[in-house]
Structure formats: structure tokens, C-alpha cells
Amino acid sequence: MPSGALPPKKASPYVANVNRNKARQMSPRSVVLGALGVIGTLWMLFRLFGSSSTPKSAPKSVPGMGGSAYAKTVIVTVLDEKADADGPIADFVKQNRIDYAKKHGYATFFPSANNYTIKHGSSSWAKVPALRHAMTLFPEATYFFNLDPHTLIMNPTLSIETHILAKQRLESLMVTDVPIVPPDSVIKTFAGLKGDRVDFVITQDREGLSEKSFIIRNGDWAHFFLDAWFDPLYRTYNFQRAERHALEHIVQWHGTILAKLALVPQNIMNSYHEKQATAANDNGIYKPGDFIVNFGDCNQKAKGRNCENEMRPYYARSVQADL
Template sequence: MHLAIPSRKSSNPPPYANRSSRYSMLRRSRVQAIAITVCAVGAILFLVSHLFGGGERIPSGTPPVVIVTVVDEDNYSKDYIKNIKDNRIEYAKKHGYTTFFPTIKDYDLGGSPTSWARVPAVRHALTKFPYTTFVWYLDQNSLIMNPDLTVESHITNPKTLESLMIKDQSIVPPDSVIKTFSHLKGDKVDMVVTQDKEGLAQGSFIVRRGDWSKFFLDTWFDPLYRSYNFQKADTHALEHIVQWHPTILSKLVLIPQRTMNSYAKGSNTDESGAYKDGDFVIRFHGCESSGRDCAAEADPFSKQWRTVFHSR
């Protein structure tokens, strides 16, 4: 009796199996090579864009500076407001900047003094001009007097800032224990402001676009501070947060008052802050007080700025 013995399977697979296996391996190799090439090209493009492109694409034609002035249409004449706007517009056109003129009524201040409107106005400008590098807030009762000075070369250039910044200076003169940083570099500055003999003078200040400026403005405009009844409203609120929030103080510099905030005769200042011909800006600080007339004080300088601007 013979038992059926199963036939042994050949150790050599049929020819078509070899061809299929080789084709599969070749296809996988090609896919891997393509994937590696794509990753390499992507990495190179990423490095190049960050090394030479700054990591952000700013649309062509974006103004580097926006000048913000909140206007009070209820308490000032149309001619006065027009003169203020013309002053900013002509200066901005000369240097490729732009302007923004919101009114006090554009913002809900919750019954707070109208001077608070400057804070949401600057925050509004950061949203309205999302790629503009600097926002310069300039009070209504001010005039730009020297059209040849640019914000960048005169103030915000890092090397210029380092030469201007007043280090280790009391925030509230004469002897506040909280002082400006002594080691801050120009390229790390996010707010530039001046100081008069009483304290911070926020009628003319510059902020750099970014997360810090949004945080700072939101902090300044906090309802708690607006309801606190500071004697000088937003001025004293600003001094408070600068002294009590190191995150804010660490990005702020003081520069000499006449750099961008000279006061006219009759304003509360000392000689170091008094306007002189050739200064960048003149402010009629406090002219809305009883017994003074902003339009009358501005009139001779209004004629002067038009003459100077149109002669250049």
C-alpha cells in the first residue's frame, strides 16, 4: 500500500512574482525619493523666507506710519478742525504716511473724561492699518512744524532711539522710585513718550504694532482705571500702569520733550520743553482751560506751518 506524499513546493517562485516584487520596491523607492526632495525644498524655502523675508509679507504700498488725531467737532470750529487735519495730511503725503481722524463720539467712554478717547483711537488704528509699523498719536491742539523730519530718522530708528532715550529716569518727577530701564536696546522699544515737569506727557506718543501694544492699550483702557477717578484721568492712569506693570515699563522709553512734544508759550512747562523754531511739533498744552483760546494761540503757527510746508 502506498501513501500519497504531498509534492514539495518549489523554492523558486514563479517569474511573475519576482517582477511584481521588484516593481513594488522600485515604486516605494521613488515615492520616498520624491517625499525627501519635497521636504528638502520646503525646508530651504522656509529658511530663505525667514532669513531674507523677515517672516512676514507686508502688502506693497503699506504706509510705515499712521498719524492719529481725535477731533472734537462739538467744541471747535470747522475751520480750526480743517486746519489741524490739513497739517497732518500734508505732512503725511510728503513722507508716504497716512492719517486717521476719529471723533470723540466714535467711542463709548462710559462717562469718563473725553481725553480717554485717545486710547481706543490708537487701538482702532492698529486694527484699521494692520501692517503699518508705527502709530503716532498727536493731540488735536498741536501742529507739526518741521516737515523735513521723518518719524523714522528723527525718532524710531533703533540707533537714534538709543541716543535719545533718557535712562534711569523717574517716571513721575522729581523722585519717583520707579525709573526707566538703563539697558533697553532701540530695537526692543515698543512705546516712545516724553515727559514734562509734572509727569508723562501723552499728548504725543508712538507705539509699534504688535501684541505688546495691543496688551498695553487694553490695559490702559481697562474700565477699572477709567472709573477710578484719577485727578488727571488717562494721564495718571498711564503713570500708574507704567510704574506697577514691569511688562509695560520694559518696552517704554522717555525721550527729550522737544523731540516731538514742544509746548507753546503759556503752557505749563519749563525752558527745556518750550517750543523753538525748527522743532518738530508744537502743542498748545492746556489751551482748553478757562481763559485761553486754542484757535487764537494756534493762529500764528497755522500761518507759519503753511508757509514752511509750501516753500519746501
């Protein structure tokens, strides 16, 4: 066909559209909006995954919660009104912890055992959910110090960091290669454990681990450990000493727990009152200057004991030591 017979070329409408799209993409408005979008995305990612030294808002205050919500150490004592119904010990037990906490910048938490529904087992199990509860109220805390209501802090000058938890100090204290349950348990405490790898610090008496006084480091491992300890299987197993024997069981059968445990001498944080002498280790009887005195089962009237009568004179001494 002669070239003059070809129809004239027409500009493609798609080219114009592409050009218009390019112009639209390069407009100042688009650049600004795109930049804002990138900044917004980065901000969202930072908020979701970035770390922060403080939570977005302070935890809500609940009964029994004292001290700064951002304290790095929290003392937890579960009060059992039923067990101590005849002895008004709660007031001076709480004051003992509060005075000590103020001195060192710690916080306190005094939940009631009645706050927790223990479907299986005695109220003594309440310390375990109470610690989980404390971790939700003080999410920024590093350490939680469980103290039984039948114990008193006798040397308030000692901080738990310098007295126990500092890496070199803890490594010098750790009792290694000894049976978890004396005298002949085949499972023994680890040797060579580094202080900064420890998440659980506890003492031992002649019978085994003493759960009346222990320190746990906040974190995923602590959540796992407390959940494992509180498992319904153990609460329904009818251990003779309830949560104490359950603790010994999981420490011996779960290497992931034993590998985080540091055993320290009894007089470091759990000295026994003289009426508990038969259960105490050689270094475990309270003497002046010790950090803690533990009165054990002082609420057993059948054995002629009375918590208020035994504890109040020691509380008076602890107040004098704080002056």
C-alpha cells in the first residue's frame, strides 16, 4: 500500500496517562504525604517494638500496694487473716517491711490470701499467684522478695543488692554441689553458676528448701517458673508440705529451674528463731546482726506457740536498729 494511504499516527492515550501519573507522583504534596507516611510507620514500629525505661502509664494502685510503682525491688508478704486471726501481727509486720523499703527505695505489696482462689491445696499456696500479681503491678521491677508473714527484717541497714545479689557477692555466697533435699538427694546444686545468670535465690534448712524467704528476678523465666510451681497437678498431689515439697519436686526434675537457682547460707536471709532450732542448719539460728528472723509455724497453739508474743519483742529490736 502506498505510504500516503496510511492513516496518520495518533498519540497513545496511555502515554498521556503515564505522564500525568509521573507528574502526580512528583508533586510537592505527594512528597510531603509520602514522607509523613514513612515517619508515621517508623513511629508505630518504635512504639510496638522499641524499649522504654518506663511503662506508658503507672500501674493502678490496689490495696496493699505501697512505694513507687517504678521501684526496682518489691517486697511481697501475703497476709492470712484466718491463720493469724487471734494475733494482731499484721500491723507491725507491715510496718517492718514499709520502714525497710523506704530506707532503700523499695516498694511493698501486702495482698490477702483471700484474694486468690486456691481450688486445690491450702491457703499457703497463695504466695505463688501473689508474686505473679505483683509482677503485673510492678512490671518495671527487677527483683521480688517474698517474705513470709512470720518473718521480720532485723538488720534494716542491709540492702538485698549489696548483701546478696551483687554478682561477686552472690558468687561468694552460693552453696554448690550439695543435695537439694538433704542428706542424700542425688540432685545437687550446680557448681560454676555465674551470679548474673541466677534468677532464683533461696536457702535450705535441715529438711530441704525453705520457701519462707526467697528472691526471684522478674522476666519470662520467672513467669514460667511460677506457673509451673502453681500447676494444678502439684496442688492436687497431696504433698505433705504442700508448696514446699512441690518446689523441691520441680527443682529436682526440671533442669531449666535448677540451672537458675542459687542456694545461699541460711543466716544470709532466713535465720530461724530458737524455737525452730531443730530444723535449722548449723549456721541457721538467729543471732544479732542477721538480716532476717523466721518464726516458722508460730501460730500453732497446739504446740504452745503464739506469733504475737514471739514476734513483738523482735519487732521492737528491729525498730531500735533502724534509729
